[in-house]
Amino acid sequence: MASQVTFIGAGNMASAIFGGMIEAGYPATAITATARRRETLEPLEARYGINVSTDNDAAVANADVVVLSVKPQLMREVCERLRDVVQARRPLIVSVAAGLNAETLDEWLGGGLAVVRCMPNTPSLVGAGASGLYANARVSEQQRRLATSLLEPVGLVEWVDNETLIEAVTAVSGSGPAYFFLIFEALEEAGKRLGLPADSARRLALQTGFGAARMAQQSEFEPAQLRRNVMSPGGTTERAVHCLEDGGLRELFAEATEACAARAREMAAELGKKD
Structure with a gap:
């Protein structure tokens, strides 16, 4: 049975990732995307057959993986509002937001979580991306494989062992x-x-x-x-x-x-x- 994956934010990068997942055979019924406005979600629902919602808490309640794909400036508010449901569910957190380290995200979400930082790039939109990933100490090998499987359909995946190297990934492939x-x-x-x-x-x-x-x-x-x-x-x-x-x-x-x-x-x- 496929892991339930929820995307908080349904912009271009999120749609590139879940679009690639579906093209690679991931079941659309195991994917949920959220946005503030229903009209943003309706074209994605029609095109991909995914679940959509304007209720972040409801979308996360049964998620095994939560992909945070909102703008960095909005991330704190989003995370703090999700704190209770995330702490109850304790999913793998994957962030594709630039400039926010794993410790900060974990703190905003209440702490003690498995967090993966991902720095993708825009060629992911055409299936030719390059993503650098970093996992904090709470991420299991199974969760690392799961995170890899989410990003590989849209391009190359490279793991780094030190979070500071995400800045180097940003400089080389992100930008x-x-x-x-x-x-x-x-x-x-x-x-x-x-x-x-x-x-x-x-x-x-x-x-x-x-x-x-x-x-x-x-x-x-x-x-x-x-x-x-x-x-x-x-x-x-x-x-x-x-x-x-x-x-x-x-x-x-x-x-x-x-x-x-x-x-x-x-x-x-x-x-x-x-x-």
């Missing part, structure tokens, strides 16, 4: 899609400056990014070797790559990801501070 979108923008603009029509430049940039990622995933070689394989001595690619290296590309990525991780730490402190 990472934006870095690649920026690269696609820049490459498209460069192609246009060289005379390519805008639509051709975009298609070439996007397909090249897709092909490079797919090649890197399937190859036995690490990315550095794949790069060297494209760089013929004295050739066009070598000159372009040297230009990027001389321009400080690696240092920029190091600075950008550190800035991202620092902001994640700041958010955790801001959102989790006590009254």
